[in-house]
Amino acid sequence: SQKIEQNSEALNIQEGKTATLTCNYTNYSPAYLQWYRQDPGRGPVFLLLIRENEKEKRKERLKVTFDTTLKQSLFHITASQPADSATYLCAPGANDYKLSFGAGTTVTVRA
Amino acid sequence: DAGVIQSPRHEVTEMGQEVTLRCKPISGHNSLFWYRQTMMRGLELLIYFNNNVPIDDSGMPEDRFSAKMPNASFSTLKIQPSEPRDSAVYFCASSLQASTADTQYFGPGTRLTVL
Numbered sequence: 602s603q604k605i606e607q608n609s610e611a612l613n614i615q616e617g618k619t620a621t622l623t624c625n626y627t628n629y630s631p632a633y634l635q636w637y638r639q640d641p642g643r644g645p646v647f648l649l650l651i652r653e654n655e656k657e658k659r660k661e662r663l664k665v666t667f668d669t670t671l672k673q674s675l676f677h678i679t680a681s682q683p684a685d686s687a688t689y690l691c692a693p694g695a696n697d698y699k700l701s702f703g704a705g706t707t708v709t710v711r712a
Numbered sequence: 713d714a715g716v717i718q719s720p721r722h723e724v725t726e727m728g729q730e731v732t733l734r735c736k737p738i739s740g741h742n743s744l745f746w747y748r749q750t751m752m753r754g755l756e757l758l759i760y761f762n763n764n765v766p767i768d769d770s771g772m773p774e775d776r777f778s779a780k781m782p783n784a785s786f787s788t789l790k791i792q793p794s795e796p797r798d799s800a801v802y803f804c805a806s807s808l809q810a811s812t813a814d815t816q817y818f819g820p821g822t823r824l825t826v827l
Contacts, residue, residue, distance in 0.1 A: 632813070633813045635813070635815070642820075642821075643820060643821070644716075644803050644805070644818030644819050644820055644821050645755070645803075645816075645818050646818070647815045647816065647817070650813055650815070652813065690755065694813060698743065698745075698760060698762075698767075698768075698807075698814070699757060699760075699768075700757070700816065702754055702755040702756075703754070704754045705754070
């Protein structure tokens with residue numbers, strides 16, 4: 602069965618540092634992968650999309666990579682700020698409407 | 713646009729009671745999704761509608777759960793009878809068109825507690 606694993610439940614980093622989150626998947630060949638941010642008491646909010654034929658995508662201080670050989674996506678937050686503190690969800694998708702969400706990684710940025 | 717609207721935001725009920733959750737998708741969006749989020753199982757897709765028609769309800773846990781979309785601007789998720797294990801946050805999401813990789817816009821969720 603499909604399995605999506607995101608690294609360690611929580612990531613604590615110092616302001617200004619880079620946070621790196623990992624999303625690994627098995628028994629799955631997604632055509633794309635989305636990353637969402639979820640704040641406490643709120644619904645997930647879309648951040649970035651990367652397709653299988655793309656190696657890297659950037660948006661402001663965010664960077665996503667997608668390695669279909671390793672079956673892995675990395676999500677980087679550079680120059681992190683306390684406002685980046687949230688839970689980040691990876692969501693691989695196939696050639697249909699379905700997204701399968703990982704359990705999420707909670708990031709806390711210390712001032 | 714106000715985004716996806718869900719009501720109620722919080723619901724506390726007793727086991728055996730009927731619960732109805734409501735969702736208004738973003739105007740112009742053709743697809744609507746109902747998800748359930750728990751600590752144990754994370755975010756799970758329950759059912760998906762496209763153009764008001766249920767396309768895939770394989771995620772609906774049991775016959776106690778039912779969902780309808782009578783028109784493009786309204787959907788309900790009903791649990792009858794409710795059980796304590798149904799306690800979770802239920803999210804509704806909509807997208808412009810359920811083609812590959814469409815962004816899904818989530819509502820604020822309904823936190824359901826079944827005593």
